[in-house]
Amino acid sequence: MRNILIVLGALLLFFSIGRASSHQTYTVKPGDTLYDISIAYGITWKELAELNKIKDPATIQIGTQLRLPSHAKLQTLRSDETIVPISAKEKDLLVRLVSAEARGESLEGQIAVAAVVLNRVQSSRFPNTVWDVMHQPGQFTPVEHNTLPKHGDDVAVEAVNRALRGEDPTGGALFFYNPRTTQAADYWATKPVIRKIGNHNFTL
Numbered sequence: 001m002r003n004i005l006i007v008l009g010a011l012l013l014f015f016s017i018g019r020a021s022s023h024q025t026y027t028v029k030p031g032d033t034l035y036d037i038s039i040a041y042g043i044t045w046k047e048l049a050e051l052n053k054i055k056d057p058a059t060i061q062i063g064t065q066l067r068l069p070s071h072a073k074l075q076t077l078r079s080d081e082t083i084v085p086i087s088a089k090e091k092d093l094l095v096r097l098v099s100a101e102a103r104g105e106s107l108e109g110q111i112a113v114a115a116v117v118l119n120r121v122q123s124s125r126f127p128n129t130v131w132d133v134m135h136q137p138g139q140f141t142p143v144e145h146n147t148l149p150k151h152g153d154d155v156a157v158e159a160v161n162r163a164l165r166g167e168d169p170t171g172g173a174l175f176f177y178n179p180r181t182t183q184a185a186d187y188w189a190t191k192p193v194i195r196k197i198g199n200h201n202f203t204l
Helices: 002-021 034-040 045-051 088-102 107-122 130-134 154-164
Strands: 024-027 065-068 175-177 193-197 200-203
Touching (some): 088 107, 088 130, 088 154, 107 130, 107 154, 107 200
Antiparallel strands (some): 175 200, 193 200
16 A cells, blocks of 8 residues: 555656646846737736736846746747738828827837737727727827828838837837826826836836
8 A cells, every 4th residue: 555655646746747847938038028928929918927926017037037828839920920910001000100109209119109009909908909999089199189190200110010020118008108298197197107218108
């Protein structure tokens, strides 16, 4: 009986070690955000944060080894693929919105604004198309007031293209605002700022 128990214990130990070692990991590199890593592996950033007990997604350190869920798989996009479906008309509108909202910002700042729109498309809290997200009442003043420029510049085009390929300097933000010009300072004060880029604060 004792021998059987020893064998069973050894088998349990073997399988538990096997399960533990089968967990994929990812080592955080310079410039990585939790959101970018989650997109790369086809999972949600919240799932990644919960698995690794990360309370503040903006504080992950370079060199940190993150555990990945067993179903995580490195995603690869073809040159003609984007992280969300987008028509030529929607893309043109997004480029013009970036030009309107982030004119004068760095390329990173303009990618960030484009990424917010795409993050909303992927969020259950917002409509699931670029067109509907951008035309949601009370969200994007240049769209609502019909003051978008007729054309976006080359920087805005590059920013949108890079955001569509999965770049997101904000780490998954769903909102942005300029703290110097906002007329809703009290409201934004209730939102945690996860990234500051140029003149904009980015929040969830």
